[in-house]
Amino acid sequence: MGPRAAETRTRTPLTRERVLQAASDLADRDGLEALTMRALADSLGVEAMSIYYHLPNKDAILDGVVELTFAEVATEAQGQGAGGSPADAAGWAAAVRERILGARRVLLRHPWAPVVIDQRKSFSPAMVRHVDGIVGIMREAGMSHDLIHHSLHAIGNRIYGYVQELSDDGQAPPPGQLEQMQSFAPNLAAMLAEVAHVDPESTLGWCDDQVEFEFGLDLLLEGIERRRVTEAAA
Amino acid sequence: MGPRAAETRTRTPLTRERVLQAASDLADRDGLEALTMRALADSLGVEAMSIYYHLPNKDAILDGVVELTFAEVATEAQGQGAGGSPADAAGWAAAVRERILGARRVLLRHPWAPVVIDQRKSFSPAMVRHVDGIVGIMREAGMSHDLIHHSLHAIGNRIYGYVQELSDDGQAPPPGQLEQMQSFAPNLAAMLAEVAHVDPESTLGWCDDQVEFEFGLDLLLEGIERRRVTEAAA
DNA sequence: GGAAGAAGCCTCACGTTGTAAGGTGAACGA
DNA sequence: TCGTTCACCTTACAACGTGAGGCTTCTTCC
Known part of the structure; x- marks a missing residue:
């Protein structure tokens, strides 16, 4: 049997994952500015310096919670139509739209995440994978890498830099x-x-953020679609 | 004559304006995180607490430098074609485009400004005036307030939430x-x-930010223009 | 001219932040 | 049994924003 069998009364041990989850929860509950090392340790029933055994510093924690958030985005995405690929020339926009709105749904549950994302460089693997999925959909629709590249920039701010406004x-x-x-x-x-x-x-x-968000997103998607058609005709 | 004539050797006195200008310069030079009360005071040849005689707290300083930045935007804008109003139904997009690119030119000189802007609420009068100018142009082109409102949201993030990416x-x-x-x-x-x-x-x-920025902006402007035509036809 | 008071800047100090340095006790391989 | 390693803790420090209040220096009124 594992060492857990002989365990007497110690609290459940700290791990990188437990720390990051607690950090995410704390930020959800009390806001980003409440996410201090001492408060985080407190929520784990532990002293501040104990955290440093599992994470090197606070920046690593911030990177970690962003990563964790985009892991959530990934599961959200595969919950939806992950089966077939509706990403033909006609349907790419709908597919991309769905991915982005899915990411937004997650980010709305973690309003601090966009702030953290663009305060630091923060290119987490899960975030890269998310972008990669979008590139894949556009690629299947026959768009050039150049057009995709520009489109990512156009859309990018809208997702990750999304703020409450x-x-x-x-x-x-x-x-x-x-x-x-x-x-x-x-x-x-x-x-x-x-x-x-x-x-x-x-x-x-007065400002329904969801409506505004979709308005802007659709403007971009329509414009990109027209560029795609132009490109395909050439 | 004024009291300045009798002045002997005191350093030039602190004022709200001098403090804010120094704060803006300091952030330009050393970055936003270097803008601390002590460093700011130091750059003014003064102790930290002296600043509090002219500004109530650091938040007021941050609000102040944003205001100062948008004052710059305003002078930049009136430097351009402030004479006639080319904002008829056809030319509104070009006019709005020019205003936004002008704002961007200023914000590129103060990369910390967008960060400060969306960290806080920060609705400075100069910023409001800038937006008001854009609303005016769109209004002259006959757009409904509803369409203008949505368009502002769509464009908004792109300007003020603009980050280095x-x-x-x-x-x-x-x-x-x-x-x-x-x-x-x-x-x-x-x-x-x-x-x-x-x-x-x-x-x-590899990513020419100016190109990317204009790509996204044009997508939005084109989309808005089509909505305007649709609306005008109804 | 001298007293009163305000203006402008400063010293001191406090609480909070992230974290470096090093201590302590339990588990474990030799 | 004795280190060694793991996991957590104590102490301490520099830097942050800022409250309380002191010290000059200038203005104003008698």
Whole structure:
């Protein structure tokens, strides 16, 4: 039998994985700024310096939780239509769209992740694999590497650099502020006044992030599709 | 005469503006992480706590430098064709494009600015004015507030959330890494292998950020233009 | 001219951060 | 039984933002 049989009362031992999972949970619960070495250790019932036995430093922890997040993206992706390949010339955009929205679904559960991703270089293998899948779909649709490359850049910011954008709280700004804005930003003020109350049933205050996200994504995908057709005709 | 005439030998006095300018310079020179209260004070020939007489705290400084950056954007914009309004139904996209590229030119001189902008809420008046100008152009082209609103979201990330993206150093990754990637990200590796050596005369290593940026921007602008035509036809 | 007070800068100190250095006790191979 | 190694802990330090309050120097009013 393993050494676990003789175990008496020690707490479950620290591992790299347990630390990273706890870090992710802590950031989910209390936000990225609450992810300190001492708080993390505390949530594991351990002293801060004990963590350094399993991870070299905090940067490694940040890299680790990003990796962990993209592992989640991968399982999310294979949960969907992983069977056939609907990525022919016609359907590539739908397939890419689905992958990206899937990644977004995961990132919405870990709002700190995009922040961490673009604060550091952070090219984790799982993230690379995710991008690779998208390249594969576009490649199957017959797109050139050059077009794919540009498209990745165009789309890239949108996924990984995705941030909460305006109005986290989902409520209108302090009432006085809008009419004050009217004086020096009249166009913007007019727009906000009209748009603000259009669809109160949307998920979040005046700007439904999901709607906005898909609007931008579709603009890009449509544009890329037209470039693909042009390229294929040549 | 003013009190300046009687001045003997004191150093030039601290002001809010001088502090903010020094902060911007320091971040330009040594990076955002080097912008600490003590280092900032040092660059002003002063002790850290003296700054607090002119600014309430570090957040105010960060807000201030963003404001200062967008003031630069404003002067850059009025340097260009501020005379007539070429923002009719046909030319709105070109006008918006020019504004955004102008903002980008400034932000490239202050690479820390986008980071600061989306770390905090940071809706500085100058930034609001900049957005307002874009709304005005689109409005003149007859677009609905709804379409403008969505378009702002689509474009927004691209400007303010703009980050350096991959390969800051502008060089290819460590040579071994690419063929290692080949095993678990073959599509990506293939693309990189082909794209990497295409245009060595471009400004920065393998990914010319300016080209990529304009590619994405044009995709969005074209898509928005088609939505505008559809909307105008209704 | 002299007193009062404000303006502007400084010293000191505290709590929090990441982490280097090294200690301690249990498990284990010789 | 005796190191050695593993896993965790204690102590300590430099750097961070900043609260409390002190010391000049200038302005203002009598």
